């Protein structure tokens with residue numbers, strides 16, 4: 001291992017520690033228990049040698065946004081570290097559902113009936129239960145994935161009643177040009193109205209705000225691994 005690689009690994013471990021401390025203080029600032037917040041280290045674009053030091057530092061939840069990219073690095077890492085929990089945080093195509101259900105432990109991006117159906121079918125076929133989140137397009141952006149806020153209740157009902165899916169919570173990615181707090185508060189309200197207790201929200205720039213507004217899963221990439229090239 002080169003001297004430069006070693007230094008990069010130490011830097012990643014130090015940044016992980018900083019994020020953990022940020023989570024703890026954000027939680028305490030609103031009288032929440034830090035243990036109720038799960039840090040997902042988003043390792044997209046980073047290869048196994050860059051991920052390993054973060055695993056060795058004790059991190060167990062990781063996020064990827066592409067099934068194919070995840071397949072290129074995680075099967076071996078999961079074999080080596082059997083307690084790793086892998087989250088799909090990017091859009092899922094229905095022809096990738098089988099692979100996604102086989103590799104991942106959680107999917108945060110259920111955004112249409114076709115995908116919900118495909119996941120239900122595959123979980124049955126593989127006899128595997130994943131943690132599932134419905135993505136809500138809180139900013140109603142035409143180019144962004146997610147269920148429109150006004151359709152969230154009926155979509156959840158369809159998932160529960162027609163497909164027998166147990167949905168764990170809601171996920172959102174706020175519009176880049178808007179104040180994220182408004183979207184986090186809105187997602188929290190939607191979850192509460194639908195009797196859901198988990199919120200996947202907050203990234204490197206705004207995870208503390210997300211925690212103050214109820215996030216139970218934060219998805220942090222560049223603040224741990226460094227800027228993506």
Ligand SMILES: *Cc1c(COP(=O)(O)O)cnc(C)c1O
Pocket residue numbers: 042044065089090173202203204205219220221222223
């Ligand atoms: C890349 C990504 C993240 C992490 O973003 P950072 O700004 O690097 O922390 C979180 N959520 C989703 C859906 C992503 O695609």
